[in-house]
Amino acid sequence: MAGPLTGVRVIELAGIGPGPFCAMVLADLGADVLRIDRPTPGAAAAESGAEGNPNAWDALNRNRRGVAVDLRAEGGAAFVLELASQADVLVEGYRPGVAERLGLGPADLEAVNERLVYGRMTGWGQEGPMAPRAGHDLTYLALSGVLAHIGRADQPPTPPLNLVADFGGGGMLLAMGILAALVERSTSGRGQVVDAAMVDGAALLMAPLFGAYASGFWSTDRGTNLLDSGAPFYDVYECADGGWLAVAALEPQFYALLLEGLGLDGPDAGLPAQNDQSGWPVLRERFGAVIRTRTRDEWAKVFDDVDACVAPVLHMGEAPTHPHAVARAAFADVGGVPQPGPAPRFGRTPAAVPTPAVEGVDPALVLESWGVDAATVDRLRAEGTLA
Numbered sequence: 001m002a003g004p005l006t007g008v009r010v011i012e013l014a015g016i017g018p019g020p021f022c023a024m025v026l027a028d029l030g031a032d033v034l035r036i037d038r039p040t041p042g043a044a045a046a047e048s049g050a051e052g053n054p055n056a057w058d059a060l061n062r063n064r065r066g067v068a069v070d071l072r073a074e075g076g077a078a079f080v081l082e083l084a085s086q087a088d089v090l091v092e093g094y095r096p097g098v099a100e101r102l103g104l105g106p107a108d109l110e111a112v113n114e115r116l117v118y119g120r121m122t123g124w125g126q127e128g129p130m131a132p133r134a135g136h137d138l139t140y141l142a143l144s145g146v147l148a149h150i151g152r153a154d155q156p157p158t159p160p161l162n163l164v165a166d167f168g169g170g171g172m173l174l175a176m177g178i179l180a181a182l183v184e185r186s187t188s189g190r191g192q193v194v195d196a197a198m199v200d201g202a203a204l205l206m207a208p209l210f211g212a213y214a215s216g217f218w219s220t221d222r223g224t225n226l227l228d229s230g231a232p233f234y235d236v237y238e239c240a241d242g243g244w245l246a247v248a249a250l251e252p253q254f255y256a257l258l259l260e261g262l263g264l265d266g267p268d269a270g271l272p273a274q275n276d277q278s279g280w281p282v283l284r285e286r287f288g289a290v291i292r293t294r295t296r297d298e299w300a301k302v303f304d305d306v307d308a309c310v311a312p313v314l315h316m317g318e319a320p321t322h323p324h325a326v327a328r329a330a331f332a333d334v335g336g337v338p339q340p341g342p343a344p345r346f347g348r349t350p351a352a353v354p355t356p357a358v359e360g361v362d363p364a365l366v367l368e369s370w371g372v373d374a375a376t377v378d379r380l381r382a383e384g385t386l387a
Contacts (some may be wrong), residue, residue, distance in 0.1 A: 019092070149209065164202055231280065
């Protein structure tokens with residue numbers, strides 16, 4: 001591994017969504033992440049060989065390997081505590097109270113390693129009336145004041161994939177919190193609990209808009225504001241071939257270049273002023289009519305070297321081959337699967353190209369670097385602790 005987190009050891013208690021995303025980010029940046037998987041019947045290493053079976057499409061679990069541990073077995077928690085005694089970070093995404101009942105709560109970990117940073121990933125947080133409730137990205141967005149503002153006018157709120165709460169307000173926020181706790185540890189010598197709740201993180205991403213709403217600048221009428229498809233110069237338009245063109249010409253200098261590129265800058269264009277909201281329907285109709293006369297890629301060439309803030313809307317199969325992405329090596333080929341590369345970038349300690357997730361690795365190989373010898377692995381298997 002390479003990257004600024006080289007030498008940092010992380011234990012990940014496997015889960016879904018934001019917890020693994022946090023672990024992926026840490027591993028991308030060089031941390032040695034050991035994933036503690038749940039036992040899966042029939043998932044023996046012999047099925048795929050001792051070295052395991054690469055699974056390149058599983059980008060969320062790249063750059064790390066796992067071992068299946070039965071945490072409910074008599075020695076399960078004790079084994080994880082032994083590993084944690086030499087770790088810097090532990091990440092868990094259980095509902096509040098579950099880790100404590102397993103004997104792996106913050107107090108249990110602090111007793112064996114007071115320098116450990118304990119990262120907790122939940123939807124609703126560790127306390128409050130919603131804390132024990134189930135949820136998903138969409139429900140966290142709903143209660144945090146985010147979802148109501150995503151979508152077009154006269155249409156229902158639109159689920160923004162699961163990027164905002166799960167990954168942005170969840171996994172990425174937890175990774176940031178863990179890094180902050182590691183910085184603080186360098187002076188205090190002690191770890192601490194990092195409580196990252198997706199409902200908090202999603203709201204945090206909305207902080208500027210909460211301010212805009214309080215000032216009267218932002219309306220709760222969805223699809224009528226500057227950045228939510230209300231403004232015709234900040235929207236997407238269908239092209240002649242069914243492709244889409246993104247237009248984000250907010251500033252007047254960019255707007256002028258947009259009109260020039262569309263051929264609507266002449267004295268006979270008869271367009272209303274950019275920020276005259278009463279004229280926005282006219283602008284939208286005129287922009288749409290012109291953009292529908294050419295294909296997406298034809299428009300991309302028109303605006304390729306123009307600062308009009310216009311870009312073709314690419315899908316996942318196209319984005320890795322765009323010249324800008326290629327020039328920056330923004331995407332990596334991981335076992336034949338194009339994936340976004342590690343980010344951000346570091347001048348002295350660049351991250352390595354990601355390695356594929358691997359399934360069915362012999363636990364003895366995974367645990368060797370953590371100081372667990374083959375005889376101990378055999379004993380743990382016989383006891384039922386290791387699957």
